[in-house]
Amino acid sequence: MDVRTLIKKEVREQEGYRADIMPYRIRMDANESPFSLPPLIKRKLFKEMKNVFLNRYPEPGAPLIRKRFAEHYGVADNMIMIGNGSDELIQILCAALVNSSSVVLVPVPTFVMYRIIASNSGHRVAAVPLNASFDLDLDAMLNRIAKDAPVLTFLSYPNSPTSNCFSEKSVAAIVEASTGIVVVDEAYGSFAGKTLLPLLTKYDNLVILKTLSKVGLAAMRIGFLIGAPPLVHELDKVRLPYNINALSQVAAGFYLDHIDIFSGQTRDIIEGREKLLFALGKIAGVHPYPTDANFIFFSCDFDTDNIYSVLAQEGILIKNLNSPGVLKNCMRVTVGNREENQEFLKVLKKILLK
Ligand SMILES: Cc1ncc(COP(=O)(O)O)c(C=O)c1O
Structure with missing residues (x-):
């Protein structure tokens, strides 16, 4: 028996999310924060975690954290749901809204998990290319909305x-x-200094996603969905009861207790980003785009497959986006700490001078 035939077609036909797993000394490919917590602060977190009863299930729905983050984002408690990373919240949305003919709309290029999770969940995915300045092609999006609902x-x-x-x-x-x-997925919102949260008062069909993954706590897997209470109420039925483990609940509270430290790291990343952007722009044949995030997207006049593999041989991981079309010879580099940014620039220049 070929057990693969038991798996649904949409799953069999896609490759799944591929995170590069290879040895590295500098990791600038996953849009994480380059900053660990100061050792004393980290010890404080572990001390709080020591009080957790590992033999007991965590609080279902993390009510305390939910309440605290509702206050943090300035919304009512019943407008927020916590996920095991925002990936899980994307999965919950896709699972709750699927029907026999449902379409999920994404502009492209964008975060690949939207497409993967939507098709795994049984949706048909409609992809509309961004315009030449990578903004939404509004007419094309509106046409697609009218056609596919x-x-x-x-x-x-x-x-x-x-x-x-x-x-x-x-x-x-x-x-x-x-x-x-x-x-509206605001995974990188902290680096943009803007949010569309205020639009929630106007639209019941708007949902905002947030995450702690990009601001220093990627390992803890904590994401937030914020939306109209009746929608959150229904989505919460799809959430697995114990989706946020007890240690992550401690970490989420710790984040708010020490928000000054995390916000300081975000400011440092923004400062480093501007320097890295400037330096990349000075390299002949490298064309970085303006950025609101903790990473820089750039195109090259050179073959990025080669740049990627030489960087990887040197132990530096960045994302090679190279594929036919608008991403031809494009790359994405996450802002690192000062030494990492300098080392990346040094090795990149060395490769391009050869
Ligand atoms: C746009 C976007 N949304 C969501 C996520 C997933 O975040 P989390 O770690 O909270 O699952 C990512 C991660 O790279 C992302 O780029």
């Missing part, structure tokens, strides 16, 4: 991998025109 539309704000925030007017027009849910 997508149950879900995912907009990454700022967008990965292109690093820009879409025009707010276009996002609002898409929310207005949609009969389905529009998800």
